[in-house]
Amino acid sequence: MSQTAYHDELLAMGVAARTAARRLAVLPGDARNRCLEAMAARLVAAADAILAANAADLAAATRQGLSQAMLDRLALTPARVAEMAKGLRTLTGLPDPVGRKDATWLRPNGLRIEKVRVPIGVIAIIYEARPNVTADAAGLCLKAGNVAFLRGGSEAMNSNRAIVEALKAGLRDAAVTDEAVQWVPWTDRAVFDTLLTMDRYIDLVIPRGGEGLIRRVVETSTIPVIKHYKGVCHVYVHAAADPDMALAIIENAKCQRPATCNACEKVLIDAAIAESFAPRLAERLRACHVELRGDEAFRRLVPDARPATEEDWYAEYLDLILAVRIVPGIEAAIEHIAAYGSNHSDAIVTDDREAGQRFVEAVDSAAVYINASTRFTDGAQFGMGAEMGISTDRIHARGPMGIEELTSYKYVVYGSGQVRT
Amino acid sequence: MSQTAYHDELLAMGVAARTAARRLAVLPGDARNRCLEAMAARLVAAADAILAANAADLAAATRQGLSQAMLDRLALTPARVAEMAKGLRTLTGLPDPVGRKDATWLRPNGLRIEKVRVPIGVIAIIYEARPNVTADAAGLCLKAGNVAFLRGGSEAMNSNRAIVEALKAGLRDAAVTDEAVQWVPWTDRAVFDTLLTMDRYIDLVIPRGGEGLIRRVVETSTIPVIKHYKGVCHVYVHAAADPDMALAIIENAKCQRPATCNACEKVLIDAAIAESFAPRLAERLRACHVELRGDEAFRRLVPDARPATEEDWYAEYLDLILAVRIVPGIEAAIEHIAAYGSNHSDAIVTDDREAGQRFVEAVDSAAVYINASTRFTDGAQFGMGAEMGISTDRIHARGPMGIEELTSYKYVVYGSGQVRT
Numbered sequence: 001m002s003q004t005a006y007h008d009e010l011l012a013m014g015v016a017a018r019t020a021a022r023r024l025a026v027l028p029g030d031a032r033n034r035c036l037e038a039m040a041a042r043l044v045a046a047a048d049a050i051l052a053a054n055a056a057d058l059a060a061a062t063r064q065g066l067s068q069a070m071l072d073r074l075a076l077t078p079a080r081v082a083e084m085a086k087g088l089r090t091l092t093g094l095p096d097p098v099g100r101k102d103a104t105w106l107r108p109n110g111l112r113i114e115k116v117r118v119p120i121g122v123i124a125i126i127y128e129a130r131p132n133v134t135a136d137a138a139g140l141c142l143k144a145g146n147v148a149f150l151r152g153g154s155e156a157m158n159s160n161r162a163i164v165e166a167l168k169a170g171l172r173d174a175a176v177t178d179e180a181v182q183w184v185p186w187t188d189r190a191v192f193d194t195l196l197t198m199d200r201y202i203d204l205v206i207p208r209g210g211e212g213l214i215r216r217v218v219e220t221s222t223i224p225v226i227k228h229y230k231g232v233c234h235v236y237v238h239a240a241a242d243p244d245m246a247l248a249i250i251e252n253a254k255c256q257r258p259a260t261c262n263a264c265e266k267v268l269i270d271a272a273i274a275e276s277f278a279p280r281l282a283e284r285l286r287a288c289h290v291e292l293r294g295d296e297a298f299r300r301l302v303p304d305a306r307p308a309t310e311e312d313w314y315a316e317y318l319d320l321i322l323a324v325r326i327v328p329g330i331e332a333a334i335e336h337i338a339a340y341g342s343n344h345s346d347a348i349v350t351d352d353r354e355a356g357q358r359f360v361e362a363v364d365s366a367a368v369y370i371n372a373s374t375r376f377t378d379g380a381q382f383g384m385g386a387e388m389g390i391s392t393d394r395i396h397a398r399g400p401m402g403i404e405e406l407t408s409y410k411y412v413v414y415g416s417g418q419v420r421t
Numbered sequence: 422m423s424q425t426a427y428h429d430e431l432l433a434m435g436v437a438a439r440t441a442a443r444r445l446a447v448l449p450g451d452a453r454n455r456c457l458e459a460m461a462a463r464l465v466a467a468a469d470a471i472l473a474a475n476a477a478d479l480a481a482a483t484r485q486g487l488s489q490a491m492l493d494r495l496a497l498t499p500a501r502v503a504e505m506a507k508g509l510r511t512l513t514g515l516p517d518p519v520g521r522k523d524a525t526w527l528r529p530n531g532l533r534i535e536k537v538r539v540p541i542g543v544i545a546i547i548y549e550a551r552p553n554v555t556a557d558a559a560g561l562c563l564k565a566g567n568v569a570f571l572r573g574g575s576e577a578m579n580s581n582r583a584i585v586e587a588l589k590a591g592l593r594d595a596a597v598t599d600e601a602v603q604w605v606p607w608t609d610r611a612v613f614d615t616l617l618t619m620d621r622y623i624d625l626v627i628p629r630g631g632e633g634l635i636r637r638v639v640e641t642s643t644i645p646v647i648k649h650y651k652g653v654c655h656v657y658v659h660a661a662a663d664p665d666m667a668l669a670i671i672e673n674a675k676c677q678r679p680a681t682c683n684a685c686e687k688v689l690i691d692a693a694i695a696e697s698f699a700p701r702l703a704e705r706l707r708a709c710h711v712e713l714r715g716d717e718a719f720r721r722l723v724p725d726a727r728p729a730t731e732e733d734w735y736a737e738y739l740d741l742i743l744a745v746r747i748v749p750g751i752e753a754a755i756e757h758i759a760a761y762g763s764n765h766s767d768a769i770v771t772d773d774r775e776a777g778q779r780f781v782e783a784v785d786s787a788a789v790y791i792n793a794s795t796r797f798t799d800g801a802q803f804g805m806g807a808e809m810g811i812s813t814d815r816i817h818a819r820g821p822m823g824i825e826e827l828t829s830y831k832y833v834v835y836g837s838g839q840v841r842t
Binding site for chain 2: 025
């Protein structure tokens with residue numbers, strides 16, 4: 001296919017998406033829920049076809065020598081297909097933000113102003129190997145009345161095509177335009193140059209993947225991007241911490257699922273309690289097979305820890321590695337987090353209410369914790385039901401990005417002939 | 422000055438801004454209000470110096486042959502300086518969104534989650550000739566706890582420098598770091614390449630100016646941009662409209678201040694009432710010196726109207742020109758607005774409640790009106806007190822962008838040792 005034809009086809013998809021978005025915007029919540037049900041039913045019905053397509057993707061990926069981790073992400077099983085369907089059905093039970101009146105007020109001239117939640121419109125999701133993102137992202141977008149404009153990774157091409165076919169069949173079953181899900185079958189870079197400048201048709205881009213992908217999207221896009229960058233999360237053990245609680249929180253935040261963005265990567269220990277706490281921490285984490293790196297003060301107390309380099313303080317390991325620093329007090333802890341953190345999730349462990357309050361006010365992260373694990377930064381854990389991801393942006397959505405964050409608003413103004421004087 | 426030195430100086434300003442933002446984030450609202458008071462006092466005290474600097478700018482602009490409209494925007498008077506000071510003082514009386522708890526909820530595991538408003542951080546404002554934007558934007562940013570990173574037009578260089586000096590003196594009077602206002606004294610394009618990729622230091626860019634400026638910013642920036650594009654606002658006169666009300670609304674929306682983005686640029690007349698309404702509209706607007714352009718159907722009823730071209734339907738005239746189309750009904754009006762509008766402000770005039778509701782639901786604009794002038798799309802008119810502008814974006818802020826829209830949020834999570842299972 002020539003690049004020109006392909007450019008035009010993308011634009012045509014944009015036009016179709018924009019038209020579909022106008023229809024979705026006035027579709028009642030129960031009709032959107034019926035779509036989600038129908039999409040789930042079609043996914044279940046198409047399970048064999050989806051698994052066969054996935055087997056073809058896996059065979060190609062194996063031939064190309066992709067890593068085991070990549071193959072794991074790519075692989076679907078009957079249980080994973082059932083989970084995708086269940087995810088769509090779960091969305092139907094969640095509250096519908098669209099049409100909700102966030103505020104209503106009366107102006108002295110008699111104008112009544114309502115601030116009403118509306119869908120964002122067309123949302124492009126750019127992701128990598130996991131085919132389940134295709135169903136999850138399409139479902140979240142649809143729940144909030146948005147058209148999903150999906151661009152998955154080349155490894156998952158066959159799986160994604162099969163999943164999208166099922167989703168579109170579900171939309172048709174529910175008598176809703178199947179243009180409400182758009183899927184880009186081209187995976188080379190030229191797609192980005194067109195797709196990410198289609199600001200007439202696409203309202204928001206959400207890249208899901210490594211830092212390199214996100215940065216490339218940010219540099220190319222003329223469409224607003226909500227970024228999901230890394231999490232370099234800290235647990236600060238304050239002088240007034242309960243040491244047992246601190247150990248339990250650190251173990252959980254580091255080890256429960258180390259490859260996630262809300263896992264703890266650094267521990268800061270207050271110098272006042274370091275002598276007793278540091279060896280206990282080392283013992284606890286060694287039992288979990290965590291590799292320890294530390295500053296000089298920590299290594300005096302835990303001599304077999306490797307020396308931490310400057311780079312360690314910035315690193316998102318996503319692995320069973322932890323860097324530990326001993327700090328002279330809470331202000332130094334706050335400074336360290338400001339200098340090296342990623343504004344994602346950071347925790348203090350303390351029984352001192354004032355210290356806790358100082359920490360959560362001064363630490364500029366999407367989620368700040370007193371006496372709890374950073375692993376709770378998650379849509380389901382926050383009670384949002386489902387999430388598109390964890391935004392590291394400060395604009396529009398910050399932290400767990402649920403259905404409500406996939407909406408915008410409009411002002412509806414009721415008058416009786418008012419004019420401006 | 423070499424480009425390298427200049428690049429480094431911009432980065433150093435970014436570092437200073439980021440540091441100042443951390444201090445502002447924990448500064449109580451009354452301290453921020455004292456800053457605004459002190460800045461206002463310094464503006465008043467520096468009025469002569471500011472006017473002298475402005476006279477130098479005006480002389481240079483006159484020598485360069487700038488248009489009268491541009492000179493008008495550039496010119497300061499004692500009254501305009503007093504207005505800038507008054508604007509800052511008005512902000513002190515407005516509610517403080519920072520620290521407000523938007524929501525608090527308890528999770529089944531005992532975690533208490535608070536969603537708390539926080540400043541965005543560092544906001545770059547890129548603007549053109551008007552020097553009063555310097556004080557207005559700095560004040561709005563500071564009220565919401567943000568550092569203003571100001572880059573004004575080259576024509577206003579001397580005026581802006583004098584205003585910034587007064588603002589900084591005010592900050593020092595209030596014992597707050599004067600790095601809370603950053604002013605970029607370089608106005609060539611190379612500034613953009615550095616400034617707009619300083620995403621480590623700047624959280625948001627708001628360009629204020631023509632479409633060309635905004636588009637250049639969007640194409641260069643790796644920082645989120647909130648756009649204030651054009652307003653192609655419609656008034657649709659429904660079959661069930663009160664014709665006198667429709668005439669009053671259209672006259673107001675078109676003529677009260679035609680150069681604003683919320684002025685009416687197009688009128689759509691329902692065919693059912695066109696025969697009686699079109700001649701009355703023409704008569705009313707001719708008295709206000711409005712040039713009429715129309716489609717064929719309108720010109721059959723108002724023969725001296727000029728024929729409207731396809732371009733007319735897209736045009737933002739910002740002048741006493743109006744294009745009129747006769748449409749077969751409400752759905753055609755909605756389609757026309759979707760095809761040619763700018764999603765800014767659109768109104769229906771009707772006594773039919775159902776038609777009004779259909780219009781405000783289907784028309785996808787920041788502000789949709791039933792029986793009122795589009796001119797009300799304005800922060801002060803909406804009761805927000807002050808505004809940074811009217812966003813045409815759908816992300817973060819839509820429509821009038823007040824103090825609250827200059828904030829973000831964080832989640833504060835209170836635990837008692839909870840870990841994730």
